[in-house]
Amino acid sequence: MIFHSLAFVVFFCLTLAAYWLLPRRAQNVLLLVASYVFYGWVHPWWPILLFATTFVDFWAARLMTIAPDRRKLWLWLSIISNLGLLGFYKYCNFFIENVAAAGASVGWNIPPIALRVALPAGISFYTFQSMSYTIDVYRGHAPARTRFVDVAAFVSFFPHLVAGPIMRATNLLPQFERDRVFSPSAARDGTLLIVWGLFKKLVIADNVGVIANKVFSLESPEFFVLWAGVFAFAIQIYADFSAYTDIARGVAKWYGFDLIRNFERPYLATGPADFWRRWNISLSTWFRDYVYIPLGGSRRGPWREAGNILITFLVSGLWHGASWNYVLWGAYHGMLLLIARMARLLWPHERRAPLLGAPLRVLQVAGMFLLTCIGWLIFRETELAQLQRHLQLTPADSTDLGRSAGWYLFLLVGLYSIPLWIHDLWAELKGPDLTAALDVPETTVRWPRVAAQAVLAGLMMAAILTLRSQTALDFIYFAF
Amino acid sequence: MFRAEVLSLCLVMAGAAALPLGLRAVNGMLPGAAGSSYLPTLETPRPREPFDDAAALAIREAQPEYVVIGDSMAGIRIDPRHLSRVTGRSVAGLYTPGTPVAYWYLQLKNVVAENNLTHMRGAIVLFRDDQLTTQVAVNGPILDRVARDEEPELDRILAAHRLGPLSDVHRAARSVYQFDRTRVWLEPRLTRAPAFALGKSADLLTAINSEVFALDKLRTFEAADLPQAQEAFLDFDEQVDRSLLPAMLDVAERAGFRLAFIRVQRRPRPDGPPDQSDALARYLEKLAAYLEQRGAYFHDDRGDPDQPLAIYSDGDHIRSDARLGYTERFGRKHARFFQ
Secondary structure (H helix, E strand, O other), rough: OOOOOOOHHHHHHHHHHHHHHHHHHHHHHHHHHHHHHHOOOOOOOOHHHHHHHHHHHHHHHHHHOOOHHHHHHHHHHHHHHHHHHHHHHHHHHHHHHHHHHHHHOOOOOOOOOOOOOOOOOOOHHHHHHHHHHHHHHOOOOOOOOHHHHHHHHHHHHHHHHHHOOOOOHHHHHHHHHHOOOOHHHHHHHHHHHHHHHHHHHHHHHHHHHHOOOOOOOOOOOHHHHHHHHHHHHHHHHHHHHHHHHHHHHHHHOHHHHHOOOOOOOOHHOOOOOHHHHHHHHHHHHHHHHHHOOOOOOOOOOHHHHHHHHHHHHHHHHHOOOOOOOHHHHHHHHHHHHHHHHHHHHHHHHHHHHHHHOOOHHHHHHHHHHHHHHHHHHHHHHHOOOHHHHHHHOOHHHOOHHHHHHHHHHHHHHHHHHHHHHHHHHHHHHHHHHHHHHHHOOOOOOOOHHHHHHHHHHHHHHHHHHHOOOOOOOOOOHHOO | OOHHHHHHHHHHHHHHHHEEEEEEEEHHHHOOOOOOOOOOOOOOOEOOOOOHHHHHHHHHOOOOOOOEEEEEHHHOOHHHHHHHHHHOOOEEEEOOOOOOOOOOOOHHHHHHHHOOOOOOOOOEEOOOOHHHHHOOOOOHHHHHHOOOOOOOHHHHHHHHHHHHHHHHHHHHHHHHOOOHHHHHHHHHHHHHHHHHHHOOOOHHHHHHHHHOOHHHHHHHHHHHHOOOOOOOOHHHHHHHHOOHHHHHHHHHHHHHOEEEEEOOOOOOOEEEOOOOHHHHHHHHHHHHHHHHHOOOEEOOOOOOOOOOOOEEEOOOOOOOHHHHHHHHHHHHHOOHOOO
């Protein structure tokens, strides 16, 4: 089931009405059932995998308490089952193809076998979330829960099940275990988040996504057209993914839950490290806490640290999809981070500080955005030969029409994305952004703010009704 | 405090619901929103392209006995003149690349059945996989050239297919906010604005669409791409009543000619026919049984040894130099349909 469908509106209203009539434990049961219905709406077999993951991890965590002398065994059981499931559905064909290609290169003819299984949506998200629960129990950061329903509801909680944010057991599970009270203020803020998310998805992401798709369907796009397409994709992926998070957070607020923010104006980052503090925060911190730090982090010398960064980013790239371009994308960002660290060593903060005025900051933001766009080109172009060709293009190869078309598309994407830039710039310069402000509980109702919210919601609804793309595109991160 | 919070929630929701009503006022102030629609359930009145009388006249003058309908899959496979020579029957082709089944339905109804073709004996529709029942939802403008002023059957079926049981909600929202009417004047202005900012005319958009994104500039597999059938939509019994297939059969029955449906083979693998899921195989079995029961002719090209990968060009298209051969075999293979 997708958020922007009438089926979801009906589903949301029905579950919500029943939810607030029930006591807490029954609420969790209802959320669990609703989440499984939501997830199995199109593919009824998908919840079986979700249940299997939850069942294994629940018992792995429980056994750590019941039989603590074998804690490591139960942890590995959880890790192997989660990564095994993910590996089978996501990477099996990739592995077979590459083994066949490697075999062919040395003269072994391995018959091509392809598994005809569809990748279950959200599997990368819920396996990571579920696995983090057992790891946190193993580390002693969270106690093993005794109520299966609570853990199952935590793993499957439908607002963020398919595309995150990836929540930690230490954050979300306690919310399932405490009584929840309906808060009209939270519901109001949730409504605004939902409308803002729908606006970003339907008006910005889907409209510019059509442009990106068109450009990337060309055999030989000219320089300006290609980079207009890359710009379109950069806006699409940010608007699309952050829209899903905002809708998820907004829906969760109606049920009395708080999900973490996943984006902090990433295109205003001043460098690679800053970008990763702002982009897909829940995944970045997951990899930091469960891959980078266990590998040794920065504790074992600069060379080991560099290796750990590269490994973490390679794995992060591969997490996005079973294709070499994602691995390359991960490696590219890993290298950017290493280069930035080296630059920091050569040019320490004390020497840079006087220069860090507004003009330099603007240059840093522009430079980082350009580097991010190069990354998005690697991310979006799945054919490596095409990627090589794209990177060799120069402006001199363009025709007049190609140049005009490129600038036209660039401006059109810019036009659609104006609200996104205004929002992010305003928040960066003036204080908490729309979504952050909504996380601050109110002690009194501030009517000017409420009036502004009402007008904003109305304007965004009008824009959704009139400017939504005629071509409905799936949320990009469903594919991961 | 709680009461104030509830009031603030109501205010935001009221703002979201009421402010878009301003679109009605804006529509009233701006010209150019007048027009009509043959899909009143799906869209508010809008300017439309007129029905293509010239194409209808041309086919009426030709008075064919058989008509082949479809998109580029049909156009690249069947040469009507050669098929006429092979079968001894006069054949005409109605091919429009990239068209959906709704377009074929309107062609069948308005250009063939209701066009005084006195010698008509049969129409042949070439399609891919589950296209007849699932590729139904369309945007209005693409159908303009083949649609009459009123198309109640099409409106009913498309509304049911696209909107499902909640079509009344859509209809009510459209009627209250009139957002489609706003879209008609707003969208062109928005898409033209960057061209004007560059000091170019709106012709730049036409040039971008027809030259930069021309079909021959697309990657091999994009040019002829049709998504693989999705398993969720392969329940034939559920899909058929929401599709245009029964309406197409009714049109032919009323006009007194037979229909043939030929499923073209998608791009095969190097060592055999293209992959096909079990769900799609079951779907096709049911489709064949349904068509037989309705008195139509059905054939599936998949697995035809005369259609190896070597005769394919891009995607599911065959090479243009394979067209006559395909037509020749087509005429002989389906000779009994032409009798």
